[in-house]
Amino acid sequence: MKKTLAIILSASLVLSATALPVFAVDTTTSSTIPAESAAPVAAPAAPKAPAATKAPATPATVIKGDTYTVVSGDVLWKIAQKHNMTTEALIKLNPQLKNTNLIFPGDKIVVKAAAVTPATPAAAPAVAAKKxxxxxxxxxxxxxxxxxxxxxxxxxxxxxxxxxxxxxxxxxxxxxxxxxxxxxxxxxxxxxxxxxxxxxxxxxxxxxxxxxxxxxxxxxxxxxxxxxxxxxxxxxxxxxxxxxxxxxxxxxxxxxxxxxxxxxxxxxxxxxxxxxxxxxxxxxxxxxxxxxxxxxxxxxxxxxxxxxxxxxxxxxxxxxxxxxxxxxxxxxxxxxxxx
Incomplete structure (x- = not known):
C-alpha cells in the first residue's frame, strides 16, 4: 500500500512539473501576506448566465520577423538582454502577448522585426496640361x-x-x-x-x-x-x-x-x-x-x-x-x- 501511494505521488509531481507555465517573477519585490491577516471578502452575486452563443473563431496570429523559442526558466527581460535590446522594445515587437509576465516553453517570440519594403504607390493617372x-x-x-x-x-x-x-x-x-x-x-x-x-x-x-x-x-x-x-x-x-x-x-x-x-x-x-x-x-x-x-x-x-x-x-x-x-x-x- 505504501509502495502504491509513493508511485501515485511521484507521477503527480512529474505531471505538475511538465504542465506548469514559466512565470516571470521579480523576487526582489515579492512579499508574503499571512493568511490570518486577510479580511474575508463576500462573494459577488452570480450574474444571470447569458444565452449560450457560439464563440467566434480566434484569428491566427501571424508572426513576422526573426523569432526565438522560449525554454523553461525564460523571462522577457532575459530574452531581451540575450538579443541586445530593451524589454520595452521586445514587448513592442510582440503584440500577440496578452500577458507579458506569462510565457510558455515553446512560444515563439519575435526578436527582430521583418524588413519592410515600402509599397510603391500607384502612379497617378497622367493629367494632360490644360492648354x-x-x-x-x-x-x-x-x-x-x-x-x-x-x-x-x-x-x-x-x-x-x-x-x-x-x-x-x-x-x-x-x-x-x-x-x-x-x-x-x-x-x-x-x-x-x-x-x-x-x-x-x-x-x-x-x-x-x-x-x-x-x-x-x-x-x-x-x-x-x-x-x-x-x-x-x-x-x-x-x-x-x-x-x-x-x-x-x-x-x-x-x-x-x-x-x-x-x-x-x-x-x-x-x-x-x-x-x-x-x-x-x-x-x-x-x-x-x-x-x-x-x-x-x-x-x-x-x-x-x-x-x-x-x-x-x-x-x-x-x-x-x-x-x-x-x-x-x-x-x-x-x-x-x-x-
Missing amino acids: LYQGIGMVANYRDNSARGANNDNLNITTATVLFDDKGKIVDLEWDVLEITPAMFPGWMDPKATDKTLYKDAQTKGFPWETKREEGYAYDMTHLKSKGAADNLSKSEWFVQLDIYEDLFKGMTVAEVNDWFAKYCGPDGRPYKLAYLTNEKITAADKANAEKAMATFTDAEKKMLVDVTTGATMALQDPHSRFIDALNKAYDDQKEVKY
Missing part, C-alpha cells in the same frame, strides 16, 4: 463725323486681347480703342503753322496719346465732367460698359458671341434697350426695333437684356469701333501659350 491660347486682334476703321462740324472725323483702332481655352471658350477678354482725331495733330500737316512743338516732340518722345481705357473717367461718356450730371441712359462710363460686355462673354466661344450679337443687337450694333422702353431719351426707331425683337424672346431672354442694358448700351459694332471684328481676328490669329 491656353492667346489671340490679339486689331481693326482700324475711319469714321466720317463731319455732321458734327469740321475736324471731327476720326480714325479708330479697336483691339481685342483674348485668352482662349482648348475648347475655344473665352477665358479672359479685354477690348480697347485708340481714337485718333485731327486735334491730336496741331500743325502736323500745315506747313504754315508756327507751332511745331508736337512735330519736334514726336521725334524723341512719341505721341502723348491715350486709349479710351487709359483716359478712364476723363473720356466722359456720361457727361458728368462736362455737364455736371450724368445724362446718358445707363449712367455708366465707357470702360464700365465695356467691362459688362467682357464679363458677359467669358465662357462663350467666339461663334456664340457672334450669335448673341446677331440675335440681341439692333441695326445700330447696340443691344435692344429693353430697360429703357419708357425713357424719353430712347429714339422711336430704337423703341420699334426693341418691341419687334421682344415678340420672339422668352422671358429669360428679356430679363437678360434688361440686366445687360441697365449697365451697357453702347454699340459693339459701328463706325466708331468694331469690337466684334477685333474679337474674330483675335480668334483667327491665336497662338498657344507656352509656360
Whole structure:
C-alpha cells in the first residue's frame, strides 16, 4: 500500500512539473501576506448566465520577423538582454502577448522585426496640361463725323486681347480703342503753322496719346465732367460698359458671341434697350426695333437684356469701333501659350 501511494505521488509531481507555465517573477519585490491577516471578502452575486452563443473563431496570429523559442526558466527581460535590446522594445515587437509576465516553453517570440519594403504607390493617372491660347486682334476703321462740324472725323483702332481655352471658350477678354482725331495733330500737316512743338516732340518722345481705357473717367461718356450730371441712359462710363460686355462673354466661344450679337443687337450694333422702353431719351426707331425683337424672346431672354442694358448700351459694332471684328481676328490669329 505504501509502495502504491509513493508511485501515485511521484507521477503527480512529474505531471505538475511538465504542465506548469514559466512565470516571470521579480523576487526582489515579492512579499508574503499571512493568511490570518486577510479580511474575508463576500462573494459577488452570480450574474444571470447569458444565452449560450457560439464563440467566434480566434484569428491566427501571424508572426513576422526573426523569432526565438522560449525554454523553461525564460523571462522577457532575459530574452531581451540575450538579443541586445530593451524589454520595452521586445514587448513592442510582440503584440500577440496578452500577458507579458506569462510565457510558455515553446512560444515563439519575435526578436527582430521583418524588413519592410515600402509599397510603391500607384502612379497617378497622367493629367494632360490644360492648354491656353492667346489671340490679339486689331481693326482700324475711319469714321466720317463731319455732321458734327469740321475736324471731327476720326480714325479708330479697336483691339481685342483674348485668352482662349482648348475648347475655344473665352477665358479672359479685354477690348480697347485708340481714337485718333485731327486735334491730336496741331500743325502736323500745315506747313504754315508756327507751332511745331508736337512735330519736334514726336521725334524723341512719341505721341502723348491715350486709349479710351487709359483716359478712364476723363473720356466722359456720361457727361458728368462736362455737364455736371450724368445724362446718358445707363449712367455708366465707357470702360464700365465695356467691362459688362467682357464679363458677359467669358465662357462663350467666339461663334456664340457672334450669335448673341446677331440675335440681341439692333441695326445700330447696340443691344435692344429693353430697360429703357419708357425713357424719353430712347429714339422711336430704337423703341420699334426693341418691341419687334421682344415678340420672339422668352422671358429669360428679356430679363437678360434688361440686366445687360441697365449697365451697357453702347454699340459693339459701328463706325466708331468694331469690337466684334477685333474679337474674330483675335480668334483667327491665336497662338498657344507656352509656360
